[in-house]
Amino acid sequence: MNGPLGHTTVLLDEAVEALLGGPLGARGCFIDGTFGRGGHARRVLERLDAQGRLLAFDRDPEAVAEAAAITDARFSIRHEAFSALSGLPAGSASGVLLDLGVSSPQIDAAARGFSFRLDGPLDMRMDPSRGPSASEWLQDAGQAQIAEVIREYGEERFAGPIAKAIVAWRTKHGPITRTGELADIVAGAVKTREPGQNPATRTFQAVRIFINGELQELRQALEASLSVLAPGGRLVVISFHSLEDRIVKQFIAQHARAAYDRRAPFAPPAPTLLRAVARVKPGAAEVAANPRARSAVMRVAERTQEVPAT
Incomplete structure (x- = not known):
């Protein structure tokens, strides 16, 4: 999908399908942590049900200005970094999407x-x-x-x-x-x-x-997603270099494992908080059409239902 200033959204269909393809479907409130030029956001709005909502974040004033063109009452945007997820109510989101890094319009504008x-x-x-x-x-x-x-x-x-x-x-x-x-x-x-x-x-x-402060922002947003996501909600993260992807991979792995308390070896483990769902790379056709997609990696995880230890 080509957006304003020739921006091509990476893994557009795959990301939206992963975000809305969980147990909660297209119902509830979804978070687009990096609006950019709105490629993912517009596709999510096409799929949301009538009562659904999409809250976007972006710290780039140009992205926020672009978002003003969206008149859908289900959509709103905040001029903040996505680490501001931490201020949202616990369990309030059916899905969180983070498309990391710098966007094509930012790269292609010499003044930036x-x-x-x-x-x-x-x-x-x-x-x-x-x-x-x-x-x-x-x-x-x-x-x-x-x-x-x-x-x-x-x-x-x-x-x-x-x-x-x-x-x-x-x-x-x-x-x-x-x-x-x-x-x-x-x-x-x-x-x-x-x-x-x-x-x-x-x-x-x-x-x-x-x-x-991109890596610190990412770590804060990932931690916040654990609280913000409702059970069954999806976490979808697209990264473009190994430093980002390593953080996301390790975060999902850490919270997808049962945690044992070494001080109480016979106690049941603490419940896992995430379930790893998928790792997706762009196909050959997308990379040929958009070479900037070649390094992209999308990881998908699902917030599990917490079961208190007995």
Whole structure:
């Protein structure tokens, strides 16, 4: 599905089917934690029953403005990060959908500062009205912190040389204010390049994740989903790189296992909170039509009925 600004929603049919395909069906309140340009949201609204509701979250003001075009009375949106799920009533949702990462319109808009291919202001904030920009952080951060961020969030083996080059550049020239400047600095520090990948790919990913606190937001939202989901409700998460997917995979696995209390070995285990349902990758046709889908992984889990130990 092509949305505004040519945005193509990844795993559109698969995600909506997983979200609404649980025991609760299309009844109740569903949560779209990342409205983006509304591809998933619009398809969910097509399938909801008359009494159903869809509550969306997005911290990008442009996404919230796009949501204003939806006049369906069953729909509402909040200008907040999806970690705000924690403020919803317990057991109030029949499903939670999280489509992680940065959207195509954000990448393709040079003014947002996400792209190393398009020169623009080095911003990278999902919500430009909150927090420091990437340029401001890179100006103030120490070399060791920059290297740690690039290594941890970008899994970049040249994190040390890149951080050193960034500090040397800003010492000589002042703040790094353009995406093109940062891309050139990284390219000069990376000695070997992965085939088909721009040398700045991992650094830009790392800085973006750090600036927006993306992994912390994800962990908070996953924990909140345990409370928000009603028994039988579905958790559907689409991730686009290994750091995100590892967090989601481990979270589902952790809560799909019976927990035993080692201090009381003969006591019955605590009930599991989730049941793993599926792991889905885009098919060859979708990847051919939308190359940005190639790294996507969708994981689906279902909130179980809690049974008190006896």
